Amino acid sequence: MTSSEAFGIYVHWPFCKAKCPYCDFNSHVRHQPVDAMSFAEALAAELRWMRQRTPGRTVTSIFFGGGTPSLMPPQAVGHVLDAIGGLWPVSPEVETTLEANPTSIEAGNFRGYRAAGINRVSVGVQALNDHDLKALGRQHTAEEALAAFRMAAKVFPRVSFDMIYARPNQTVAAWREELARALAEQQGHMSLYQLTIEPGTAYFDLHAKGALAVPPEDRAVDLFDVTQELTAAAGLNAYEISNHAVSGQESRHNLLYWRYGEYAGVGPGAHSRLADGETRLALVAEKHPETWRAQVLEQGSGVTEETRVSPCEQSAEYLLMGLRISEGIDLDRFESLAGRPMDSSKLAGLKSMGLVKRNGNRLSATADGRRLLNAIIGELAV
Structure with missing residues (x-):
């Protein structure tokens, strides 16, 4: 799947x-x-x-x-x-x-x-x-x-x-x-x-x-x-x-x-990521429980924020989530979301330091890279 x-x-x-x-x-x-x-x-x-x-x-x-x-x-x-x-x-x-x-x-x-x-x-x-x-x-x-x-x-x-x-x-x-x-x-x-x-x-x-x-x-x-x-x-x-x-x-x-799939969140403070054609929507609900309940009864939903996630933000989210898992990310999907390929020189530098590895079109963090995951994501996201 x-x-x-x-x-x-x-x-x-x-x-x-x-x-x-x-x-x-x-x-x-x-x-x-x-x-x-x-x-x-x-x-x-x-x-x-x-x-x-x-x-x-x-x-x-x-x-x-x-x-x-x-x-x-x-x-x-x-x-x-x-x-x-x-x-x-x-x-x-x-x-x-x-x-x-x-x-x-x-x-x-x-x-x-x-x-x-x-x-x-x-x-x-x-x-x-x-x-x-x-x-x-x-x-x-x-x-x-x-x-x-x-x-x-x-x-x-x-x-x-x-x-x-x-x-x-x-x-x-x-x-x-x-x-x-x-x-x-x-x-x-x-x-x-x-x-x-x-x-x-x-x-x-x-x-x-x-x-x-x-x-x-x-x-x-x-x-x-x-x-x-x-x-x-x-x-x-x-x-x-x-x-x-x-x-x-x-x-x-x-x-x-972690695979940057689609989910609907319900309840006080819940977040959602919903596909909307080729783009993605981020929804956030009211945090206070009783206020959320009253809003649901009045409007059908407690959602207080709805924003369209830009391609740049989507690629950053995909990178942030996907490098946490051992299977890593699909570089074609990253390029499709970001509208650009990943920086090859940065990839080469991280690979030479033993922090990332590539298997076909998948990129993942090594055991050493997992200790420095935030730094790797920061390097590749820009």
């Missing part, structure tokens, strides 16, 4: 029990119960609006992200999935993923999600020691996380074990031991993200004050190298810079993003 044939739907559930100090996603804490079904109805209404913009598509992947989608009642998830099935043709091989936090309450919903149609769960374990889990603002212990993951592995055909490394004061030896423990539990897919300090987060403020000690750059590189070493030894291919899987277990929805 080529990226042009793939069409994904992203569903954003914005609510969390607590705001994690490292998180810069559109997430909100409500101290009163959320009327989940009213938000599910609004999601269905926005899906109907999106259907008018996307005729002729077949849904190949669905992803519930957040926020914390595992706070959704199973009937709300089912309502959204039923709406999608009634609006578009859905591939028989559709991947339907839900991000889940591993508290015991949320894990109690797993069988209901499976009955509703979820066939893949991404479990946010994040760490396997309680001290770091508390520092990360997580609402579960390491043992609760492992119990939830094991339950998910029994309920769903596919599961991902998700962790964060390069945490404050983390050593290479500690991460090696922790990752080895996680690898003994994983079921074919792991998302292993290096902690980044993002503006607007509590960690950013602490770091700016000198009150948060993140690993220095050389140790962060060592942590990355250990991650690659141990996952490869366990038979998990690094198909994306932070994602590792046995063949066939790769996240199809995320591959759609």
Whole structure:
């Protein structure tokens, strides 16, 4: 399946029990119960609006992200999935993923999600020691996380074990031991993200004050190298810079993003990239949940921004996303988007330094290049 044939739907559930100090996603804490079904109805209404913009598509992947989608009642998830099935043709091989936090309450919903149609769960374990889990603002212990993951592995055909490394004061030896423990539990897919300090987060403020000690750059590189070493030894291919899987277990929805495919996003703060003839539209929805819901009820959609992506911007986005994955990018597609071939002298320079490689008409980053990906993209995008 080529990226042009793939069409994904992203569903954003914005609510969390607590705001994690490292998180810069559109997430909100409500101290009163959320009327989940009213938000599910609004999601269905926005899906109907999106259907008018996307005729002729077949849904190949669905992803519930957040926020914390595992706070959704199973009937709300089912309502959204039923709406999608009634609006578009859905591939028989559709991947339907839900991000889940591993508290015991949320894990109690797993069988209901499976009955509703979820066939893949991404479990946010994040760490396997309680001290770091508390520092990360997580609402579960390491043992609760492992119990939830094991339950998910029994309920769903596919599961991902998700962790964060390069945490404050983390050593290479500690991460090696922790990752080895996680690898003994994983079921074919792991998302292993290096902690980044993002503006607007509590960690950013602490770091700016000198009150948060993140690993220095050389140790962060060592942590990355250990991650690659141990996952490869366990038979998990690094198909994306932070994602590792046995063949066939790769996240199809995320591959759609990285291959610069087409997707419709619904929910507060959701983004979309929709084809419009030879061009592409970027849509962004209102971030505040209750304001978004009111706008959907009034107008059919919570979209507040709609812009046409220029050819130059499309080629830059394709480069930014595509060089993250091991398969890399198609140079013909880059040239078609950019309206120009990639600079051959820059390519030659990067290749001579061992940072990129070419296989026919595909360009990808080498193992060394993945450590310097931002610099490579910056060089080739201009």
